[in-house]
Amino acid sequence: MDHALRLALLLLLFAKVYPSSSAYEFEHCKNTVKQWASSSLHSNIKDGHILKDLLFFLHVPRTGGRTYFYCFLKKLYSSSLECPRSYDKLRFDPRKQNCRLLATHDDYSIMSKLPRERTSVVTILRNPIDRVFSAYEFSIEVAARFLIHPNLTSATKMSGNLRSKNGVISTLDIWPWKYLVPWMREELFAKRDARKRKGPPYAYGDDSYNMEEIATPLHEFINHPVTLDLVHNGATFQIAGLTNNSNTWKVHEVRHCVMSYQSLGKYVVEVAKKRLDDMLYVGLTEDHKQSATMFANFVGAQVISQLAASNPGTETVNYNKSEQGSVFSKAGSSTSHDQGNNTSMVKEQTENMTVGKLMETYETCVSKLRSTQSKRRITSLKRIFPANFTKEARKHVPEAVLKQIILLNSLDVELYKHAHIIFERQHQAMEKKLLHSAMSVMNGKNYIPSAWEFVYLFVFIFLAFFIFLYVNAKRRILKLKI
Numbered sequence: 162m163d164h165a166l167r168l169a170l171l172l173l174l175f176a177k178v179y180p181s182s183s184a185y186e187f188e189h190c191k192n193t194v195k196q197w198a199s200s201s202l203h204s205n206i207k208d209g210h211i212l213k214d215l216l217f218f219l220h221v222p223r224t225g226g227r228t229y230f231y232c233f234l235k236k237l238y239s240s241s242l243e244c245p246r247s248y249d250k251l252r253f254d255p256r257k258q259n260c261r262l263l264a265t266h267d268d269y270s271i272m273s274k275l276p277r278e279r280t281s282v283v284t285i286l287r288n289p290i291d292r293v294f295s296a297y298e299f300s301i302e303v304a305a306r307f308l309i310h311p312n313l314t315s316a317t318k319m320s321g322n323l324r325s326k327n328g329v330i331s332t333l334d335i336w337p338w339k340y341l342v343p344w345m346r347e348e349l350f351a352k353r354d355a356r357k358r359k360g361p362p363y364a365y366g367d368d369s370y371n372m373e374e375i376a377t378p379l380h381e382f383i384n385h386p387v388t389l390d391l392v393h394n395g396a397t398f399q400i401a402g403l404t405n406n407s408n409t410w411k412v413h414e415v416r417h418c419v420m421s422y423q424s425l426g427k428y429v430v431e432v433a434k435k436r437l438d439d440m441l442y443v444g445l446t447e448d449h450k451q452s453a454t455m456f457a458n459f460v461g462a463q464v465i466s467q468l469a470a471s472n473p474g475t476e477t478v479n480y481n482k483s484e485q486g487s488v489f490s491k492a493g494s495s496t497s498h499d500q501g502n503n504t505s506m507v508k509e510q511t512e513n514m515t516v517g518k519l520m521e522t523y524e525t526c527v528s529k530l531r532s533t534q535s536k537r538r539i540t541s542l543k544r545i546f547p548a549n550f551t552k553e554a555r556k557h558v559p560e561a562v563l564k565q566i567i568l569l570n571s572l573d574v575e576l577y578k579h580a581h582i583i584f585e586r587q588h589q590a591m592e593k594k595l596l597h598s599a600m601s602v603m604n605g606k607n608y609i610p611s612a613w614e615f616v617y618l619f620v621f622i623f624l625a626f627f628i629f630l631y632v633n634a635k636r637r638i639l640k641l642k643i
């Protein structure tokens with residue numbers, strides 16, 4: 162055989178083998194993913210709606226989870242009950258055996274390291290488009306803080322020094338920001354240097370999300386492989402336990418398959434949905450007021466009674482809602498500092514706490530936190546003037562970009578719809594619970610209500626019913642503007 166013929170044969174062979182090997186690859190992936198999905202779906206969680214010993218707050222980035230952490234959870238759990246440096250550290254440290262609260266950007270795969278049957282999970286979801294916008298804006302906002310430095314070298318060195326001081330946890334240590342912020346930072350500096358070299362006039366245009374000469378445009382950001390790795394469908398991957406930050410090596414193969422073959426995404430959403438169903442609580446960033454009220458009534462109430470029960474020095478919880486909590490409004494003023502961890506503190510923190518007081522504390526705390534955050538944001542964004550990320554500025558973003566975000570986040574869109582259904586269900590359960598407790602107060606033990614009290618009761622039920630109908634109708638109208 163001469164060489165040419167041999168080569169031709171070889172090529173033919175390749176051409177025959179190649180498609181079938183990729184088909185084989187797909188079959189292999191499909192099996193891997195299906196196997197993972199079925200083992201994930203079969204992990205039965207009993208009594209999902211009762212608080213277990215450990216509360217795991219699965220914090221999806223840019224869903225507003227910080228306010229729940231600082232203004233609810235930190236008001237309930239003293240630092241001594243928090244799992245070590247859990248909020249920002251990425252790996253669970255099992256040395257502290259009796260911790261009660263774990264709040265991280267870790268994904269669900271960390272459950273394999275936790276006592277699963279003694280762990281309750283809560284999370285908050287957000288409209289995927291807004292979450293992508295927020296991730297973009299936040300990455301640039303944090304990166305822009307470094308523009309006070311003359312050049313990238315000195316900025317990087319500075320942040321390195323800051324981080325090596327013990328105890329300081331910077332945004333740059335936290336997944337996914339530890340990838341997104343340095344990337345955006347590099348771009349901001351490069352663009353600033355280029356502007357200096359070129360000099361005016363600049364052609365910024367009027368779309369803050371597309372100012373090539375200042376920052377990475379949004380359309381570039383959403384199409385970048387890093388964003389695909391870290392942001393798109395992020396909620397689904399985090400709840401499925403398949404982020405690139407996952408805790409076990411096994412899931413990385415599953416992740417690789419899912420990223421390679423879009424059609425396998427449906428298995429991932431199914432797992433994520435089931436996990437949401439089994440959670441103690443699911444909140445929605447958009448429905449903030451309702452979400453917070455539900456959190457206080459479902460999670461807060463259970464944490465209060467659990468901690469009271471485990472604190473021998475403390476009496477049973479007092480659900481007296483008419484009391485004013487001066488002690489806790491004071492506690493609410495310190496937003497992020499730890500309260501120390503000695504037992505008298507633990508006691509003080511939960512003693513006399515009621516759902517009503519918790520809500521009150523929360524509102525004070527949230528408004529403080531928000532005002533601090535917004536000041537910080539404005540200061541930081543000044544450095545990239547004239548770009549400014551406002552509601553007004555978003556209107557300039559072309560429809561095509563929004564459509565693309567939806568396409569790139571199809572799993573999250575589906576999961577978010579499911580979260581709405583769960584939210585509705587939780588809402589109804591809460592109405593029922595409140596109505597029930599109102600009625601049992603009225604009925605009392607061996608207590609015969611007077612005619613007036615009957616009238617009050619009926620008026621109350623009547624009103625509650627109408628409020629319920631109204632809120633439901635309103636939500637139906639507001640629902641899913643995707």
Ligand SMILES: *[C@@H]1O[C@H](CO)[C@@H](O)[C@H](O)[C@H]1NC(C)=O
Pocket residue numbers: 311312314315
């Ligand atoms: C960056 O800035 C620092 C501090 O002003 C300076 O010492 C250093 O030479 C600069 N580096 C470069 C590469 O310009």
Ligand SMILES: *[C@@H]1O[C@H](CO)[C@@H](O)[C@H](O)[C@H]1NC(C)=O
Pocket residue numbers: 340386387388390391405406
């Ligand atoms: C996660 O994603 C980032 C950004 O794409 C990448 O730099 C990093 O290496 C990834 N980590 C793993 C464990 O794959």
Ligand SMILES: *[C@@H]1O[C@H](CO)[C@@H](O)[C@H](O)[C@H]1NC(C)=O
Pocket residue numbers: 479481482483484
């Ligand atoms: C509830 O609070 C009111 C006002 O502070 C008080 O008069 C009442 O005795 C309290 N009830 C209980 C059961 O603690």
Ligand SMILES: *[C@@H]1O[C@H](CO)[C@@H](O)[C@H](O)[C@H]1NC(C)=O
Pocket residue numbers: 503504505506
């Ligand atoms: C615990 O905190 C209380 C109240 O702040 C304080 O009086 C007490 O000295 C502290 N105890 C220890 C051991 O730190």
Ligand SMILES: *[C@@H]1O[C@H](CO)[C@@H](O)[C@H](O)[C@H]1NC(C)=O
Pocket residue numbers: 241501502503
């Ligand atoms: C907090 O608890 C740890 C161990 O649980 C202990 O080593 C430390 O001294 C405590 N700190 C305070 C202020 O009580």
Ligand SMILES: *[C@@H]1O[C@H](CO)[C@@H](O)[C@H](O)[C@H]1NC(C)=O
Pocket residue numbers: 488509512513
């Ligand atoms: C809780 O209430 C009791 C009785 O009303 C009071 O003596 C105690 O000081 C209160 N504790 C706190 C921390 O407010």
Ligand SMILES: *[C@@H]1O[C@H](CO)[C@@H](O)[C@H](O)[C@H]1NC(C)=O
Pocket residue numbers: 539542543546549550551
């Ligand atoms: C950006 O917009 C916010 C809100 O409209 C405004 O308060 C802020 O001053 C603006 N920043 C700049 C640099 O114009």
